[in-house]
Amino acid sequence: xxxxxxxxxxxxxxxxxxxxxxxxxxxxxxxxxxxxxxxxxxxxxxxxxxxxxxxxxxxxxxxxxxxxxxxxxxxxxxxxxxxxxxxxxxxxxxxxxxxxxxxxxxxxxxxxxxxxxxxxxxxxxxxxxxxxxxxxxxxxxxxxxxxxxxxxxxxxxxxxxxxxxxxxxxxxxxxxxxxxxxxxxxxxxxxxxxxxxxxxxxxxxxxxxxxxxxxxxxxxxxxxxxxxxxxxxxxxxxxxxxxxxxxxxxxxxxxxxxxxxxxxxxxxxxxxxxxxxxxxxxxxxxxxxxxx
Amino acid sequence: xxxxxxxxxxxxxxxxxxxxxxxxxxxxxxxxxxxxxxxxxxxxxxxxxxxxxxxxxxxxxxxxxxxxxxxxxxxxxxxxxxxxxxxxxxxxxxxxxxxxxxxxxxxxxxxxxxxxxxxxxxxxxxxxxxxxxxxxxxxxxxxxxxxxxxxxxxxxxxxxxxxxxxxxxxxxxxxxxxxxxxxxxxxxxxxxxxxxxxxxxxxxxxxxxxxxxxxxxxxxxxxxxxxxxxxxxxxxxxxxxxxxxxxxxxxxxxxxxxxxxxxxxxxxxxxxxxxxxxxxxxxxxxxxxxxx
Numbered sequence: 018x019x020x021x022x023x024x025x026x027x028x029x030x031x032x033x034x035x036x037x038x039x040x041x042x043x044x045x046x047x048x049x050x051x052x053x054x055x056x057x058x059x060x061x062x063x064x065x066x067x068x069x070x071x072x073x074x075x076x077x078x079x080x081x082x083x084x085x086x087x088x089x090x091x092x093x094x095x096x097x098x099x100x101x102x103x104x105x106x107x108x109x110x111x112x113x114x115x116x117x118x119x120x121x122x123x124x125x126x127x128x129x130x131x132x133x134x135x136x137x138x139x140x141x142x143x144x145x146x147x148x149x150x151x152x153x154x155x156x157x158x159x160x161x162x163x164x165x166x167x168x169x170x171x172x173x174x175x176x177x178x179x180x181x182x183x184x185x186x187x188x189x190x191x192x193x194x195x196x197x198x199x200x201x202x203x204x205x206x207x208x209x210x211x212x213x214x215x216x217x218x219x220x221x222x223x224x225x226x227x228x229x230x231x232x233x234x235x236x237x238x239x240x241x242x243x244x245x246x247x248x249x250x251x252x253x254x255x256x257x258x259x260x261x262x263x264x265x266x267x268x269x270x271x272x273x274x275x276x277x278x279x280x281x282x283x284x285x286x287x288x289x290x291x292x293x294x295x296x297x298x299x300x301x302x303x304x305x306x307x308x309x
Numbered sequence: 310x311x312x313x314x315x316x317x318x319x320x321x322x323x324x325x326x327x328x329x330x331x332x333x334x335x336x337x338x339x340x341x342x343x344x345x346x347x348x349x350x351x352x353x354x355x356x357x358x359x360x361x362x363x364x365x366x367x368x369x370x371x372x373x374x375x376x377x378x379x380x381x382x383x384x385x386x387x388x389x390x391x392x393x394x395x396x397x398x399x400x401x402x403x404x405x406x407x408x409x410x411x412x413x414x415x416x417x418x419x420x421x422x423x424x425x426x427x428x429x430x431x432x433x434x435x436x437x438x439x440x441x442x443x444x445x446x447x448x449x450x451x452x453x454x455x456x457x458x459x460x461x462x463x464x465x466x467x468x469x470x471x472x473x474x475x476x477x478x479x480x481x482x483x484x485x486x487x488x489x490x491x492x493x494x495x496x497x498x499x500x501x502x503x504x505x506x507x508x509x510x511x512x513x514x515x516x517x518x519x520x521x522x523x524x525x526x527x528x529x530x531x532x533x534x535x536x537x538x539x540x541x542x543x544x545x546x547x548x549x550x551x552x553x554x555x556x557x558x559x560x561x562x563x564x565x566x567x568x569x570x571x572x573x574x575x576x577x578x579x580x581x582x583x584x585x586x587x588x589x590x591x592x593x594x595x596x597x598x599x600x601x
Binding site: 057058065066068071072074075076079080082083103104105108109111112115122124131136137138139140141142191211212230241242243244245247248251252255260261263264265267268269270271272273274275276277278279280281282283285286287288289290291292293294296297299300 | 349350357358360363364366367368371372374375395396397400401403404407414416423428429430431432433434483503504522533534535536537539540543544547552553555556557559560561562563564565566567568569570571572573574575577578579580581582583584585586588589591592
């Protein structure tokens with residue numbers, strides 16, 4: 018009896034292990050998501066639109082189905098650009114936030130004129146920080162050496178404090194959090210930043226590092242390194258304009274990431290690669306820290 | 310007896326279901342990946358470096374461990390910019406490819422001067438297509454109406470054919486494949502593009518749509534919409550400079566995407582959102598197609 022039971026249990030366990038593959042779990046998660054989706058954008062009688070009904074709609078009619086009242090109104094978004102900013106830190110969020118309405122988007126240079134990114138992209142900006150008195154949302158991208166230098170730029174930090182006083186959202190991407198920290202607005206707050214010495218780089222400004230892709234502490238939204246700004250921006254649109262609008266943007270950007278290999282975080286990357294990079298960053302900042 | 314067996318099986322199945330959660334599957338996949346990783350970047354005796362050994366290395370020493378001979382040499386990469394290109398289509402790949410060595414990267418405008426993206430980013434370019442005779446890698450970003458117009462721009466298409474003759478890689482992101490198609494270089498090839506009427510938009514140029522995030526048919530690399538250019542560019546670096554270098558870039562960009570919701574492909578998005586967008590795109594192109 019015991020033996021039969023043991024064999025049965027082993028057989029079932031084996032079947033179980035084979036049956037419940039990764040694909041299946043993914044499928045189950047997708048099915049759960051479909052249940053959530055099925056509860057949105059229904060006909061007035063609570064049933065989903067048929068394919069035929071959807072195909073028969075005009076664009077305007079389908080927009081009417083999707084309309085949700087915005088939860089907040091953002092009149093102006095300003096993205097700060099400074100020489101040496103990481104291109105994707107600013108352009109990832111811009112590509113998402115640019116679809117927000119009724120919102121004016123401004124690229125704001127440290128000074129008006131041409132700003133050159135770390136990737137040597139030369140961007141003409143119509144505004145310098147002196148031209149801007151108020152923004153509903155301020156976004157600060159990161160970079161490396163120049164970002165560190167910006168943490169000592171008292172004129173810039175004073176401008177950030179001024180804008181932050183009246184902003185609805187104060188946001189950083191990647192090491193942009195170093196600048197927000199230096200401006201003093203993250204003191205006592207939870208935040209995230211690029212993985213490089215993240216805890217230490219936030220602690221010196223009184224902020225507590227949370228190991229998340231993005232996080233918010235009240236109106237202060239911060240993201241992990243570079244590409245995390247895309248995830249955060251979609252979450253911001255989701256919060257402000259609702260899921261339908263955020264889905265529209267994600268679909269437009271075909272934001273269905275499938276990295277060819279998993280190496281975007283030290284927890285996943287080869288250990289030698291991570292250690293090499295930490296040393297590279299340490300060496301890169303050393304001349305600037307030595308001068309202090 | 311049968312009853313006891315049935316109960317046992319049900320209990321085990323339940324335990325099984327609870328035990329093998331999504332997190333666990335992810336963990337198992339990660340563990341498998343770690344086995345693969347553990348086979349790279351080892352000491353000459355075939356064992357992994359200890360934390361102490363890694364920490365004791367200089368940056369240069371860790372670079373020596375990681376060094377792999379490049380599989381190919383790319384001297385020049387040119388990214389074509391034209392008014393209305395999607396910012397992320399060009400800036401995503403640039404943020405990845407910019408770290409390639411020993412490679413000169415050029416932003417090439419339809420004409421030299423200022424190019425304005427669909428997101429109203431004004432980029433100064435030092436080269437127009439007339440200034441460029443040869444490139445090892447040509448990258449064509451997508452856009453919408455202006456991309457469609459580019460498929461009729463005979464001067465541009467002739468330049469693409471000229472560059473393609475000697476290129477090692479001819480690459481498109483998103484609807485950039487429409488332009489490559491119109492230039493005639495995708496005829497008889499497998500390719501991918503933005504999901505919007507993807508099959509139809511490639512078929513008219515003799516290309517076969519493959520439903521992938523990115524694909525290559527010989528030297529022709531094409532990606533799905535906008536953000537897919539990031540995945541493709543990492544795969545390109547992996548192929549050309551090896552996994553260590555590609556991992557270094559992914560880690561620098563903290564490319565560990567965690568979309569706040571799954572909506573980056575019509576297979577995943579709410580059906581009403583997808584249908585609305587297809588109608589929006591149809592309406593957007595109609596005036597241009599009607600004129601033909």
